[in-house]
Amino acid sequence: MRNILESEIFPLLPIHIAELLKNISTSYLLYLEEIRLRLMRPLMLVIENKDYMIAHDGSITKEHNRAYIVTKDDISKTFQFVSQCSV
Numbered sequence: 001m002r003n004i005l006e007s008e009i010f011p012l013l014p015i016h017i018a019e020l021l022k023n024i025s026t027s028y029l030l031y032l033e034e035i036r037l038r039l040m041r042p043l044m045l046v047i048e049n050k051d052y053m054i055a056h057d058g059s060i061t062k063e064h065n066r067a068y069i070v071t072k073d074d075i076s077k078t079f080q081f082v083s084q085c086s087v
Contacts, residue, residue: 005029012081014074017043023058037075042067 010018013035020043021035034046042053042064052060053067061067 005032009035012078014077017068017074017078020054020056020058020068021045024054024060028052028060037070037078039070039072039075041070043070 005021010021013021017037024045028045028047031048032045033049034044036044036046036051038044045052045054045060053062053064055061055063055066056068
């Protein structure tokens with residue numbers, strides 16, 4: 001699973017977000033269903049139908065004030081990477 005993430009998913013994300021996600025334990029990533037990027041909201045992972053916030057150090061947190069907050073630039077870069085700048 002980690003190989004697929006690193007080769008196919010992480011390249012579509014801004015580098016600093018991909019780096020945060022690389023710190024997540026493989027035991028969580030095995031069951032990853034969704035990476036949720038919403039403007040001015042915490043970076044979230046959906047794992048086995050449960051939401052997890054990602055902190056600035058790449059750890060999983062339940063504390064909103066520790067969560068990495070997704071920026072407009074994060075969403076814009078992700079959109080550019082996914083669309084290969086063709087939109």
